Amino acid sequence: MAPPVKSPLPAMLVAVGSMGFWTLVIIAAVEESDALIGVALGLGAAIAVFAITVAVKRSRARSRERARILDQGTLAKARILSAKNNGAMNNDPYVDFLLEVQPEGGDPYEVSYRTLVSQMAIPRVQPESVVDVYVDPTDRFAVVIDPKFTS
Structure with missing residues (x-):
């Protein structure tokens, strides 16, 4: 979708x-x-x-x-290829991520994702870090980084 x-x-x-x-x-x-x-x-x-x-x-x-x-998605790993600041709210940055999603049993693919990242979480979401993502079961390009990495 x-x-x-x-x-x-x-x-x-x-x-x-x-x-x-x-x-x-x-x-x-x-x-x-x-x-x-x-x-x-x-x-x-x-x-x-x-x-x-x-x-x-x-x-x-x-x-x-x-x-x-987050409720219906499939858990997968993703490597952060890039992370760029794109504004802020309450001193927490909005970050544009380029992710390489590595689905279980499938070929890796790239997806863009923007989210608000807590300042305390910035060290966890640097390029080359691996994070958990939830992949929409109806659209593999719709992902959400697990909030434990960005909160």
């Missing part, structure tokens, strides 16, 4: 809404219109609520998918 394709529509709506917001702000400033400022602020608030709602829904979907793979 292939991962769901993210629709570009939410991002487009936020972009168009943002352009509308700034257009209203500029017009309101030029015309010194309190009413247009109020409309612009209302539009800005609506855009913010929409963007947050979309982000929360996507985050929950990723969490459900991760939990499903």
Whole structure:
């Protein structure tokens, strides 16, 4: 099963809404219109609520998918080929991994995986380290590193 394709529509709506917001702000400033400022602020608030709602829904979907793979997946070994920092949350890095999954009785294959890694776990997830991964039974390219390595 292939991962769901993210629709570009939410991002487009936020972009168009943002352009509308700034257009209203500029017009309101030029015309010194309190009413247009109020409309612009209302539009800005609506855009913010929409963007947050979309982000929360996507985050929950990723969490459900991760939990499903941890619950139903097949345990395998994977060698970390590379690990690159890609941002952080609360001083813990998001890491983009390139893994060589070594399934029991099968040929090794490469897969990319991004996850949040505790600072305390960084020494356990360096290139050339071997970690346990759970492989989705319906899509061998959907994996989750065992949380004991990243927590």
